[in-house]
Amino acid sequence: TKVLELRVEAEAVAPSNIAIVKYWGKRNTELNLPLNSSLSVSLDSLWVRSKVIFDEGFERDVVTINGNKLSDGEVKDYAGKVLDIFRNFYGRRIYARVESSTNFPSSAGLASSAAGIAALVIASNEALGLNLSKRELSKIARIGSGSACRSLFGGFVKWNKGELENGEDSFCEEIFTPDHWPNLVDVIGIFKEERKKVSSRSGMQSTTLSSSLLKCRLEFVERTFGEVIDSIRTRNAKLFFELTMRHSNSMHAVILDSWPPLNYLNDRSFRVMEWVAEFGRAGYTFDAGPNPHIFTLEEDVKEVTEFLESEGAVKVIISKIGKGPYIIS
Ligand code: 2P0
Known part of the structure; x- marks a missing residue:
């Protein structure tokens, strides 16, 4: 049986x-x-x-x-x-x-x-x-x-x-x-682009093996981690935006310092970085891909969205901070 x-x-x-x-x-x-x-x-x-x-x-x-x-x-x-x-x-x-x-x-x-x-x-x-x-x-x-x-x-x-x-x-x-x-928003620009060529997994391995700036970045993270938490605790938008941008830049700096050559940013990324920093009421962050995430407060979402559309975004996703995972019964 x-x-x-x-x-x-x-x-x-x-x-x-x-x-x-x-x-x-x-x-x-x-x-x-x-x-x-x-x-x-x-x-x-x-x-x-x-x-x-x-x-x-x-x-x-x-x-x-x-x-x-x-x-x-x-x-x-x-x-x-x-x-x-x-x-x-x-x-x-x-x-x-x-x-x-x-x-x-x-x-x-x-x-x-x-x-x-x-x-x-x-x-x-x-x-x-x-x-x-x-x-x-x-x-x-x-x-x-x-x-x-x-x-x-x-x-x-x-x-x-x-x-x-x-x-x-x-x-x-x-x-x-x-x-x-509650009024913090992530405005994500979706751009048509081929998929990234180097996975995060192999990219970070390459950085670990070859970047001499990585040590400085780790010190920077250590030194500013508490400040990032404080900026969130006190809802200090200006400081939070600034630290968000600096932490993105810090990661992409060691990526650029890796060998063989590695880079996830393009011309548009740099235009986004410039515009957001100039705008003054938002902060960008980039992962190992083409889509900028721009943090801003609710009242500025429209202006940020219009900017991303003017840069050719095929879609703009607006996201608030969400809850954790749950079971579907
Ligand atoms: C992050 N990323 O903190 C960073 C920023 C992308 C850029 O974690 O090898 O898929 O599976 O541990 O988590 C993406 O890498 O890498 C990532 P594995 P993972 O979100």
Whole structure:
């Protein structure tokens, strides 16, 4: 007689996040242990929904994003790392099918891996009935993809770099709630561009190996981290915008200092940087991609939006600070 095979499933939603203090460089590539602590906000307009099905009858992990199947290599490097950890908890080899969907077009050049991994971690914990804490879950998400650990929370999130070699103290926490700064807005310009050629993962490895400015950047992050937190605590917009821009510049400076040549900014990025700095009531930040995120206060959203449109943005997404992930019952 055939023994019944276990099959459990759950579905969760998690927000994308954008870093103010950026993560760039690892001290351990296996566990995604960062060289510096980082700070992000969770975005309420950009989210990913992940459904996971664990079934003892499956023979390998299969992951689709917006209906497109990932290659085995892509699965192994991201979701597979997370699924391996849950398999260990479960104590048996049990494979999964993961279906993720984004509420924004995947062609928009907006990273979805952080939110997708975060949603997968929340869903897996639920499906297997493990009841792990958010802190523990953020460590699991971190192993899938560094920035994913920040999408385990809403509001303003700090990822503590930690000191330990095993990563047990490298986790995230919400430092201010989603409603802490209600009139703060992220205005995201979407530009038509081919996908970035160098992934963040390999770009940050290259910077770690070759940039001699990286040491100065790490000192800068260390020195100004408290100031960034204070600017948020006191809702000091002018200071927050300034520090947001300086932290973006600092990351892109060490990227430009990397060898072989590496750069994620283009002519338009520099025009955006100039306009925003001149405007005086907003702050830009750029990830390893073409889309500027411009933080501003509600009353200035219209002017910022019009500027992005005048620069040829095909779409402008306006996002407030959002809540953390949740289970869909
Ligand atoms: C960040 N980025 O703090 C920085 C700023 C992009 C620029 O974290 O190798 O996908 O999976 O840990 O998290 C993007 O890199 O890299 C990123 P892995 P990840 O958001």
